[in-house]
Amino acid sequence: MLAGVEEDALEIFEEHRGLLFGVAYRMVGAVADAEDIVQETWLRWSGARGGEVRHPRAYLVRITTRLAVERLHRLREARETYPGNWLPEPLPTAYATVPAGAPGAAEAGDAAAPALRAESVSLAVLVVLESLSPLERAVFVLREAFGFPYREIAEALGRGEAAVRQLAGRARRHVAERRPRFSVDPVQRRDLTERFLAAATQGDLDGLLALLATGVQVVGDGGGRGKAPLRVIADARKAGRFFTGIAGRAPAEFAIRPVELNGGPALLITSGGVPHSVFQLEIADGLVERVYLQANPDKLRHLAAPAGA
Known part of the structure; x- marks a missing residue:
């Protein structure tokens, strides 16, 4: 019983x-x-x-x-x-x-x-x-x-x-x-995410600047362990140089694949199969208004399993 x-x-x-x-x-x-x-x-x-x-x-x-x-x-x-x-x-x-x-x-x-x-x-x-x-x-x-x-x-x-x-x-x-007025159109977000990826990995600064809003913000979280800006980057040109710079210093055996995180498209970067960082973009009026960069390895462990794709 x-x-x-x-x-x-x-x-x-x-x-x-x-x-x-x-x-x-x-x-x-x-x-x-x-x-x-x-x-x-x-x-x-x-x-x-x-x-x-x-x-x-x-x-x-x-x-x-x-x-x-x-x-x-x-x-x-x-x-x-x-x-x-x-x-x-x-x-x-x-x-x-x-x-x-x-x-x-x-x-x-x-x-x-x-x-x-x-x-x-x-x-x-x-x-x-x-x-x-x-x-x-x-x-x-x-x-x-x-x-x-x-x-x-x-x-x-x-x-x-x-x-x-x-x-x-x-x-x-x-x-x-306080909630940012970002677009939630999934097709537009996915398209801009793919274009952002292409421009960043090719070192195309002009291509990136065409996608970034003038007041774009880059918010990074490295937790003192991963590589991410300690302060918010709030300038399109500085943000563009930051992204092309880190693309040129990609980790060994790195790979990038699109994933669905928190209800929207994101980019998961792995190094030797281990999650290295995640980029999530917020879009408004056809431009990237904010980029979240998660690089704290403690916060990425759960993405290593196939279910994280």
């Missing part, structure tokens, strides 16, 4: 695993930390006699959210002393989409439109979420990315519904003010 209960608990948990990982990743912006949170959620779920829980999804999301808030408080202290810019870990799009277990739009009332819900995993939005408090971030993720009703969010956070609505409004305004 006990074995049957354990099997039921595991089946229920696996049914919601994608949702729980999606919440945790959007909260902390790190794959390993999100996986740790999901694993801790399983330990608590399996020890709670899950068969006696009336609303498994709400219970599991509550555990995950609270663990993520706790983890985010600890991570923020470490990120204050992080060398250079801190960027979220790139995540294969297959694992970044809103899982089928998430609430539907009809259930969410005035929650965000599907476009914003899909955009919630983009680097542009995840970077903005870093400036929210842990509670504001939790409310934004649950409401805007997954469409949870305010009542369920309040229960998950142990707060009153009125307070949660205030947090949601404040977070929504903050994100709206």
Whole structure:
């Protein structure tokens, strides 16, 4: 009998695993930390006699959210002393989409439109979420990315519904003010990504400048271990010279392949088959407005497996 209960608990948990990982990743912006949170959620779920829980999804999301808030408080202290810019870990799009277990739009009332819900995993939005408090971030993720009703969010956070609505409004305004107005046309992004790759690898500075917006920003994250600019490059010509320069100093046995990360096209550079760096472009008005360069090897390990392609 006990074995049957354990099997039921595991089946229920696996049914919601994608949702729980999606919440945790959007909260902390790190794959390993999100996986740790999901694993801790399983330990608590399996020890709670899950068969006696009336609303498994709400219970599991509550555990995950609270663990993520706790983890985010600890991570923020470490990120204050992080060398250079801190960027979220790139995540294969297959694992970044809103899982089928998430609430539907009809259930969410005035929650965000599907476009914003899909955009919630983009680097542009995840970077903005870093400036929210842990509670504001939790409310934004649950409401805007997954469409949870305010009542369920309040229960998950142990707060009153009125307070949660205030947090949601404040977070929504903050994100709206700071979120870059990038195009989300996947065909255009893919085309410009391919042209960017061709110009950079050929050392074609003029070709690059034709693709870069005047105020383009290059945001790099080397974590003190990979080669990336410590400060944001905010000039088209400097950015162009930077890209042609690193293309001329490519690592040994390097290869470049297009991948789908965080809901959009990206370029994965490997050296001897090991992930070396990732480039993700944000586009507006037909030009590259921002380039994210992830070169911290600790944040690229999960892309080594075939599933990262």
